[in-house]
Amino acid sequence: MTTVERKPEPARLDLSRRTYIDYIDRTREYYLAQGFNNPYQWAHYDDVPFTRVTKPLTRSRVAVITTAARYQPDKGDQGPHAPYNNGAKFHAVYTDPIDPPPDLRISHIGYDRANTVPDDIDAYFPLARLKECAAAGRIGSLPPRFYGVPTLRSQRQTIERDAPELLRLCRDDGVDVAVLTAV
């Protein structure tokens, strides 16, 4: 078993180190400390695609894509104080109407249950705020549905199955640009 020497960080912000959390390093060390010696390989690319926005947002249709999960009453506690509930996790792309507003929960294992309570969907799902933007004319419109995408350990499933499906759904709905929120 490999152990990692690591002392708790001081509450004082150490400005000699980066000030945002290094989740990749911390997760790897966390698992190494428990004897798991096969760290997850996070997706990494040298090249990043880019499509310039040419159509004004005031005339654009804006998709909302989320990793939040539909509330499933038969799948156990998914309330704000629920511990991680693997049974409520979802594994395939889904869509639901934007009206009435959906009830989405956070089923992801990485959610910071120690420091925050997910009792306000608007903190992790931007639909309500984007509806305001549409009403105010900041964006052209929203499609009639939003899109849910699972967070999977298999990057291949995401790349080969889910991402193409999202693209097809967005094209079907006449989407111009997309706002993606991870939870």
Add this chain to the structure above:
Amino acid sequence: MSLVARHLEAHDIPTVVIGCARDIVEHCGVPRFVFSDFPLGNPIGRPHDTAMQRSIVGLALDVLESACAPRTTVQTPFVWDPDPSWKAAYNRLDENGRPAARGEGADGG
């Protein structure tokens, strides 16, 4: 999530990712990223703070329009807590190198 953004972008749908795990999103590489330096699960802002949420969504739209190259990261101006000790708690190991708190991974949220 970053992988989906990359795929849409490569097929002519511009994207912006809003998230709390800067290292994970930037390690992957996305076209546009709005970084909320908040505990995972609050990318759009503090719970029940509608004004902050409005500001962050507005920022995402601004970044969508104004970014001129990929890997554009913009950090929101908001601070979760002047006391940054919450950052020490995530997947923390104690002085013996043992897990002290729960929470085992992250997607970027």
